[in-house]
Amino acid sequence: MRKIAIIGAGESGAQLALGLQRDGFAVTLLSDRSAAQIRTGKVMSSQCMFPTALDAEAQMGTALTGFYESGSVPGITSIRLRVDADEPIEWEAPLDGPARSIDQRIKSALWIETFVAAGGDFRIEKVTPRMLEELAHDYELVIVSTGKGEIGQIFPRDKAKSPFDRPQRVLALNYVTPDGGAAAGSSAAGTGGGGDAIRMSMVPGVGEFFTFPGLTVSGPCRMMVFEGVVGGPMDRWTDVGTPEEQLERSLGILREHFPHEAENFSGAELTDDGATLLGRITPTVRSAVGELGNGKLVFGLGDAVVLNDPLTGQGSNNATLAAKYYLDAIVRRGRQPFDRSWMERTFDEFWRGWGQWAVEWTNDLLKPRRDHQKTLLSEAADHPALAASIVSGFDDPRTSYPWWFDSAAAADFMQARKEEDTSVFDVRDFRSALGQYATGVTVVTTVAADGRKVGLTANSFTSVSMEPPLVLWCPSKRAPSLGDFEDATHFAINILASDQHVLSRQFATPATDKFAGAETTEGIAGVPLLNGAVATFQCRTVSRHDAGDHVIYVGEVESYKHDGGAPLVFHAGKYHATASHPDF
Numbered sequence: 130m131r132k133i134a135i136i137g138a139g140e141s142g143a144q145l146a147l148g149l150q151r152d153g154f155a156v157t158l159l160s161d162r163s164a165a166q167i168r169t170g171k172v173m174s175s176q177c178m179f180p181t182a183l184d185a186e187a188q189m190g191t192a193l194t195g196f197y198e199s200g201s202v203p204g205i206t207s208i209r210l211r212v213d214a215d216e217p218i219e220w221e222a223p224l225d226g227p228a229r230s231i232d233q234r235i236k237s238a239l240w241i242e243t244f245v246a247a248g249g250d251f252r253i254e255k256v257t258p259r260m261l262e263e264l265a266h267d268y269e270l271v272i273v274s275t276g277k278g279e280i281g282q283i284f285p286r287d288k289a290k291s292p293f294d295r296p297q298r299v300l301a302l303n304y305v306t307p308d309g310g311a312a313a314g315s316s317a318a319g320t321g322g323g324g325d326a327i328r329m330s331m332v333p334g335v336g337e338f339f340t341f342p343g344l345t346v347s348g349p350c351r352m353m354v355f356e357g358v359v360g361g362p363m364d365r366w367t368d369v370g371t372p373e374e375q376l377e378r379s380l381g382i383l384r385e386h387f388p389h390e391a392e393n394f395s396g397a398e399l400t401d402d403g404a405t406l407l408g409r410i411t412p413t414v415r416s417a418v419g420e421l422g423n424g425k426l427v428f429g430l431g432d433a434v435v436l437n438d439p440l441t442g443q444g445s446n447n448a449t450l451a452a453k454y455y456l457d458a459i460v461r462r463g464r465q466p467f468d469r470s471w472m473e474r475t476f477d478e479f480w481r482g483w484g485q486w487a488v489e490w491t492n493d494l495l496k497p498r499r500d501h502q503k504t505l506l507s508e509a510a511d512h513p514a515l516a517a518s519i520v521s522g523f524d525d526p527r528t529s530y531p532w533w534f535d536s537a538a539a540a541d542f543m544q545a546r547k548e549e550d551t552s553v554f555d556v557r558d559f560r561s562a563l564g565q566y567a568t569g570v571t572v573v574t575t576v577a578a579d580g581r582k583v584g585l586t587a588n589s590f591t592s593v594s595m596e597p598p599l600v601l602w603c604p605s606k607r608a609p610s611l612g613d614f615e616d617a618t619h620f621a622i623n624i625l626a627s628d629q630h631v632l633s634r635q636f637a638t639p640a641t642d643k644f645a646g647a648e649t650t651e652g653i654a655g656v657p658l659l660n661g662a663v664a665t666f667q668c669r670t671v672s673r674h675d676a677g678d679h680v681i682y683v684g685e686v687e688s689y690k691h692d693g694g695a696p697l698v699f700h701a702g703k704y705h706a707t708a709s710h711p712d713f
């Protein structure tokens with residue numbers, strides 16, 4: 130049994146420990162606090178988990194489904210955004226699925242107790258660099274998931290990925306009674322008026338306030354998060370002594386800068402003695418490999434190596450997804466050593482597949498809005514499909530690329546979303562209905578005229594004819610690589626294996642080098658073929674057919690191979706693995 134030590138039993142460490150325990154690893158979990166101390170301690174976060182991260186929890190077996198099923202954790206189904214400007218902007222758009230916030234004091238404590246109940250080795254230790262050396266000597270892999278804890282300093286700061294060298298916001302967090310003391314029927318009261326929405330208000334140059342419902346140690350609650358621009362009018366917490374003073378100062382800030390919210394919290398009371406938090410965070414990405422005095426290596430996870438400002442609520446989501454990436458990589462490693470190159474590859478996979486998008490999007494939102502972003506936000510008030518796309522970034526920040534960052538891409542994107550408003554059907558709903566058809570996942574590759582490797586994820590692949598051997602796939606007319614496919618004589622369909630979900634995400638997201646880390650072999654006409662695919666079809670384009678907003682590409686198969694193995698399956702917007710039907 131492989132021996133793994135995990136330091137820190139928070140969002141990432143506790144979930145990874147449980148996932149590894151379930152997969153038969155001998156895990157030692159070390160935490161500076163017991164489950165009881167965590168439960169009765171101070172709040173740490175507002176931890177709103179969006180659907181993609183909730184799905185990762187479910188896959189790791191760490192979802193606290195009992196709370197969801199009992200209805201004690203409200204499902205947050207939309208985001209309502211308000212921006213103070215000459216012409217104030219206000220709109221609300223649905224999330225792709227419900228988001229949920231369970232106090233980390235409940236989650237971490239329960240995860241630790243579950244780990245211990247299943248026979249896990251749990252130790253209460255505040256781990257020091259010296260102890261790390263001993264652990265790294267005794268264990269095959271030591272993972273440091275200590276969040277903002279000091280010990281994370283052993284991982285060198287990655288300057289290229291960390292554009293800020295100081296905090297951009299001053300944070301204050303309060304957990305208050307569920308209706309914020311507001312009168313029944315008002316927007317904070319939980320019914321109508323967006324009660325189950327994240328309400329986010331932005332005042333340029335001043336800061337942001339957001340609020341949403343959740344579950345805390347004393348029952349239902351509402352979180353109030355203040356993000357004040359450093360040195361700005363909301364940066365006034367230093368003289369606050371007690372939690373009650375913090376609440377009072379919070380209400381004053383609401384009255385002054387977010388008056389539309391003030392009334393909703395007029396009777397707010399703190400939920401418990403630990404219901405407040407103050408702080409400031411320098412967004413920092415670190416190298417995930419830490420070298421100790423004795424030459425041994427430790428591997429960083431979660432906030433210890435990818436620390437975001439909470440403005441976009443990505444931290445816990447990021448930590449959960451990182452835990453899932455690491456879990457999969459550890460299981461795939463078999464008996465091979467957890468050496469430096471494995472650590473670097475594993476982190477890089479997570480960074481390219483998820484982390485970088487969460488970080489860059491969050492860092493961008495900390496800066497003043499650029500003109501095209503102001504236009505996106507204001508146009509969203511009249512165009513629900515555009516508003517829904519902006520909101521999707523909270524669940525999956527990759528979807529904000531490239532249009533959030535680039536003015537030309539923003540104009541194109543806005544046009545496409547506006548067209549959706551006049552579509553015959555509600556496009557999201559139509560897409561969901563089509564998503565009921567389970568498919569495999571392919572990456573279609575070609576080589577551009579200038580020799581660049583080109584690839585994109587597609588599930589529109591279909592076999593067409595046996596004689597001649599024809600297949601088809603359908604790229605969108607808006608696909609940035611469409612011109613490259615038009616110029617090329619050949620393309621290849623690479624049918625992904627179950628363990629290639631990382632590649633599926635990678636090729637579905639714009640990047641300067643989508644092939645980074647992907648092993649390829651050169652095929653006909655120089656087309657790159659992805660190693661490890663369950664089947665590959667090398668095709669010569671024989672016809673293209675105009676089909677609405679897509680093009681149908683028909684290719685004659687000139688060569689194919691199939692190595693077998695489990696394919697990756699896509700159904701209802703999620704990845705699946707195949708299993709034999711129990712009836713057959």
Ligand SMILES: Cc1cc2nc3c(=O)[nH]c(=O)nc-3n(C[C@H](O)[C@H](O)[C@H](O)COP(=O)(O)OP(=O)(O)OC[C@H]3O[C@@H](n4cnc5c(N)ncnc54)[C@H](O)[C@@H]3O)c2cc1C
Nearest residue numbers: 137139140141161174176177256276278431432444445446
């Ligand atoms: C005000 C605020 C609001 C936030 N809101 C959101 C939100 O809405 N959505 C979201 O996704 N994220 C949010 N976050 C971020 C989120 O809380 C973190 O990103 C997430 O908890 C990171 O998980 P982690 O596993 O890396 O670290 P943590 O969850 O912080 O866990 C680290 C654990 O390590 C322990 N530890 C530390 N040092 C040691 C040591 N030396 N030895 C042993 N144990 C140690 C700590 O006690 C802790 O239990 C928010 C953060 C703040 C501050």
